[in-house]
Structure formats: C-alpha cells, structure tokens
Amino acid sequence: MGSPSITLQRITRENELACIALKPREDQLSLVATNADSLVHAVKEVTSIPHGIYADDLMVGFVLFDNEVYSDGYYWILRLMIDEKYQGRGYGRSAIKQLINQLKDRTDCRQIRVSHVPHNSVANRLYKRCGFQETSEFEDNGDIILSYSFEVNGHGD
Template sequence: MSNHNVTIVELNSENWYDCCQLDISVEQKAFIESNAVSIAQSKFQPTLKPYAIYDNDQVVGFLMFNSEKEELDGYWIYRIMIDQKYQNKGLGKIASQQMFEEMKNLLNANKIIVGYHPENLGAHQLYKSLGFVDEGHRFGKEMAVIKYI
C-alpha cells in the first residue's frame, strides 16, 4: 500500500474525460450508472459534487456526493467507483475516507448515507468496512446505510 498516493480532486476540464474512460466489470454494470451519466447529472443538479480519484498522477476512479441534505436528514453519496484494473487495492477505501473529510469540512456533515443494491457485494463490503450501519432503510430495490461522523 505504501506506493499508493490517493487523492480526490474536483472534476475539472483536465480530468472529466479520463473519468468517462474508466470502466467496471460486466457484473458491476448492473449496479451503477456510467461516469458520463453521473457527470451530466451533476451539470443539471448543481448540488452534486463530482470528483476524480487519483493514484499518484493516474485517474483511477470517480465519486460524487450531494452537498444538500436529502432523505433521512443526511448527505448522500451518489457514486463511488474504481476502474476494474485498480480494484481490490484499497484505493476505494482511502478515497472514501478523504471524501468523508471533504464532506465534513465543506458541509459540516455528521450523517452520510449511501444507497446500493443488496446484491452488490463489493459495495456491501466497502461500506461495512467504512463503518456504515444498516438501520433497515429501503428505497425501492436499494438499501440505504448510514455513517455517523
């Protein structure tokens, strides 16, 4: 892990296209929108904050959260993805922790929520390892888990 230098950087004219080029496995595609759709969504919903995830100088992932409170009186994470070539290296966990700090500093967030499909085992493991708790909230086919910070 020591050779990884993970940072999150707000989406900009220099990294947006790299984020669009990132890919996930065929199995994961059923659970998450493409980064291009997420980026477009952020242009029409200005409270959404998209970020590129870097490992050293390489864009390896994408994340996005809402800067306004929503359901369950918390701030929602809309996307966290790591390109399939860079998965299982702990990069998503490090980027998520940086995102929590960013949300805490920018929004004074103390309740962060993420929704995901129960069959998305990778997401389940990641969120559980990050301290999210399942309090039984369901929205359609998705479960919503909560992290208190």
C-alpha cells in the first residue's frame, strides 16, 4: 500500500466544520491560531484562501495562504497546521511542496514568506527542509520570517 495522495482543497460550507474540528497537540496550542480564528481572518483578508490538507479523502490539516501577491510584494503562508492525530507522517511537508508547485509558475511570485513564533523549532525545521531560509527579519510581534525564493531555489525545482 502506497502513501496517501496529498491535495489542497478549498474550505467551503460543506467542509468547514471538519476544518474547525482539527486540533494541534496540547503543547502546540500556543504556537498556532485556531482554525476557527484563521477562517475569520480569511474572510477579512481578501487575498488569503483557506484550504484543507487532504490525505486521500480525509482532511488531516489546514493551510491559509495568499492566492495573489500581498501588498508587500510577497505571497505568504499565513497558517499551517496538521491535526494531532496525523502529525509526523509528512503531510505538512507535502502540503508545503504543493503550495510551492502551485505558486512557482506565477510571474508575480518571486518569493513565498512564512513566519512562526521563535520557540516553534519544529516549524522552523519543517520550512527549512522544504527550501525556506532565514531572512533575519521579524514580524512586529517578534515572529521569525523565513522565505522561499524562486531565484535561489531554481524556481521550485
């Protein structure tokens, strides 16, 4: 039996309750916003589009990312989480690679950015394994900013 096929599917009325039900581990609650909060954010921020991370037909995680270039000139991954029951199976890495592949052919996408709280070393390692690099920049709240530059990474290949 092969590994499941990972896809990103838009959050709709039909699957939003399944999305809201996804939870990180107890020790991760302070590291990520709740999916309910993220869905509210997506309604307010017109450039960001919420997606479920699916392993075959099962939603295992959530990602919120810009579907068009943000006002600062970058595409941002705003939220990423994998439900506690499905962590450690490569779903987060597969979802990030899917995002990179979706964005790499857009002529206005030169860089994807993501931020995380400083003590979230798991997220830091995950993003770096996917080709993101430290920028030495920080969000106003102190979050670390990482970037994936297509020029540096051979335009996603």
